[in-house]
Amino acid sequence: MTVSTDRAAGAAAPSAPAAHPGRRRRSGAPGGALRTALEVLFFVGPALALFLVFVVWPIIRAAQFSLYRWKGFGPLTDFVGLDNYSTVLHNEVFTDAFTHNLFIVVGSVLLQMPLGLAIALLLNRRIRGQGLLRTIVFVPYVLAEVIASVVWLQLLQPEYGVIDSLLSSVGIAGPEQGWLGTPDYALWTVLVVLTWKYLGLAVLLFLAGLQGIPTDVVEAAQIDGASWWQVQRWITIPLLGPTLRVWAFLSMIGSLQLFDMVWVLTGGGPANSTTSMATFLVTEGTKRHNYGIAAAASVILFVVALVFALLYQLLVLRRDTHDRTRLARAGGGA
């Protein structure tokens, strides 16, 4: 996460100068403290109640379930300590699923970063129909993962699907069991479909970042005779750093939660070659009624996401805070 309270307190749109933290209103509110309390309760109460019941409570329950062996009915009595955790961590299906998640995390960034950057740089040039292009590139992102998956499922049909038939027209035979039916290719295929679906988001964010880059720097470089490529390589891309890093973070967190697409495309198969941590816990919970094991897996998923987030914040995003202060001092800003 990229949040911290002290910064959050002063957060406001820079375009709104009225919101300086130093100018917060005094507490000279009408009525007394009780009235304030009641008003706050009136405003925050419903949201907080919803949040506590449907977010906090289930998460506490997940932690609780994970310590019991529980089939889904009767009271929680069979306390097993951390056994469920050790079961999950020793379960090959889960460890494989974890590896698949990592593959998707790394694969998504490695594929989408250069592709997204290339397309963003392309669209950032002064070309006709730029707005339309941006809309088009973003279309897959708007579609539900399920819908995207169903379309691709048809495209990827062995033999009769359009992809195999296009390939065979240039002399390449698709795998006999189909792209999604061959254990060695299935996860790669999922990665390709994911990339298609989410590349638009990367492009959109990169474009926003590009358009925030001060033009004078670029112009100065050009006057010095830098080529287009040199400008991108030495000025634009480095200045895009913060955007790239935040995007990569979003992409990673999303990849760790991968579920919908796998569920529709392969159901985790063939031969468990595309399971994810989320498909594992759903299968264990709702299909096998091993609620304790499912809960342990979800706690592990959460811890993995948290560790990822903290490490990323610590190792990668922290730089941005410094960069930004430097930039701000230099008069650049966001």
Next chain:
Amino acid sequence: MKRTAFIPTLVLATALAALAACGSDDGDDSADGKTVITWWHNSNNDPGKSYYEQVAKAFESDHPGVDIKIEAMQHEDMLTKLDAAFQSGDTPDVYMERGGGELADHVEAGLTKDLSESSADVISELGGSVAGWQTDGKTYALPFSVGVVGFWYNKDLLAQAGVTAMPTTWDEMDQVVGQLKAAGIEPISVGAGDKWPAAHYWYYFAVRECSHDVLTDAVTSLDFTDECFVRAGEDLEDFVGQDPFNKGFLSTEAQTGPTSASGLLVTGKVAMELQGHWEPGVMQGLTEDKVGLGDKLGWFPFPAVDGGEGDPAAALGGGDAWAVSEGAPDEAVDFVNYLLSDEVQQGFAEKDMGLPTNPAAIGSVSDPALAALLEVRDSAPYVQLYFDTAFGQSVGGAMNDEIALLFAGEASPQDIVDATQEAADAEK
């Protein structure tokens, strides 16, 4: 400002109070002095749906003061709703049980009524088929439809490949596969994407390789150390090695749509499929004219394995049984007994709703393929309940996972035993 410190606490307290208020309300008994029996079943299409309505009416008229509330649901819906009901303890009075480990869990949680005495007559009439619904010598549900797994085949395609006699041993089976391939026909479809259809092969090889004692013992002791389990995997590995299955079988679904294993059989794309007794119904649903393969459909039992310790006539199967929940009124038990009566079971058989367990109704089954299957079921020394049902979803799921891996060439016979044993140990 300090004075308002209690706000978060206050909000928290309100929310928790709201949460605590969200209990489930019980209130399913008699509204107008009548005893209400709730009945959940999955025959949500005609003729089954109206037949069951008629059955309930007949019971109500014999038992004034009883009001049967029927909920006919689509199968998956029913399973989800049942899960939720078991969790809340607010179970329907009469519902379906598949037996095995799942039933044992329900029994252990005190959710299901012991019918051993109240239905003693029916139980003795049903004979061996109740075995799958017994725990510690007590009967907890009455099976109303029990079938066995076997090979469904397309007579035309086998004839086309020159196969005249159905295989009775695996050597003969290998020959048939060879003949079909030589004739350019894909021999067998299997929905390995759903895992359980693939797992049936291993279960059945185990039934052939293992003695009845070993299998019975495995269900109670969860011990899979006997060598026969590894041999079952080796038999399967050999067969998979011949590549007898449809293209893309690793991601083929069991019975949804024309590209599923059942769909491939009914559309004449493959010659055979190993499936349960529901297959004709599934295939009918997959054809526009609701006929399925019609006369072209044949059935033969799982061939014998040379040197196996199991009885070659033993069968793998399972079915559905009516259970009564612990808190249900006594009339619910009477109703369940009535559901297994000669009269109701005969109607059940005539309408092709399943394979009746009451011997008096067996003559009412008209479909020849199903009749062949019934003959095998009734002459079998015992019917082994599907392992995944018998051992419960947890052990069964792990077992099925590993068997599917063997189909993909990614697990050895020993791996299946190890994975199963590991899951079983976690249950102990």
Next chain:
Amino acid sequence: MSRPLIDPDRDLGVPAPGDLRPRKRPRPSAAQGGGSPLVYVGALVVVALTLGPVLYAVLGGFRTNAQIAESPAGLPDPWVLDNYRRVLTGGTFWRYALNSAAVAVITTALVVVLGLMAAYPLARYRFRGRETLYVAFLVGLLFPATVAIIPLFILVTRDLQMGNTWWGVALPQAAFALPITVVILRPFLMAIPDELEEAALMDGASRVGFFFRVVVPLSGPGTVTVGVLAFVASWNAYLLPLLLLQGDMKTLPLGVADYSSQYSSDAAGVFAFTTVAMIPALVFFLAMQQRIVGGLQGAVKG
């Protein structure tokens, strides 16, 4: 996937309420070069790869299965309307669409109303525990619904007896959308000039009255953004409805997945069904494009 996370320290990319000037379109900087033919070729490739699958589905719906089997990459010849007619007159599509719409509307309404209410005191009141409360919501950003899905399933189906209902899906969805909503809206409300509030209070309005008379109307752009994000997320959601909804209560994503596996060999039918299911999201996106894009960019803008 990919719930947008917000860093409150960043420009939210949406006009603040006080800012009434029309938003300047960012002009492509002259320095970035113009369009050489090569650039247009590149753009064309990108468009083809992006839209290809979608267009293929749309066109596939106008073909027969025989046409698709014969020439998978061909165009409709002749054009067949039957697939679309079947989907649109079939009933199931409309039922799923109604469920999707109902769940999305309830979710969005809850998110907007409760989120705006919660953000108001968090932005403009001073009381102890305010930051703690805010952080509690912030931390919520860290919890994907996936983590809590099993207990949620049990809570909704068993404790609340709301399995297979619109509310059973909408309430948890709204709850999980609240953190981002509060995080987006708070700076918005902070940016409302104090002078406005002081004037209102001097006119005898209470702070509650100020909320309804001034804050609600002024926060339009912000609430539209959070509303659109919540709506799209709900419309596309799969996991929670998958566990909670059955039969006639299914939403479109569930319906599409079912249809695809039940009629897998009726490729033309699947294409038609999927295309029709795409339309609402696409239309909504085109209508709300600025909001969605602004919201997402704001969420990450560096």
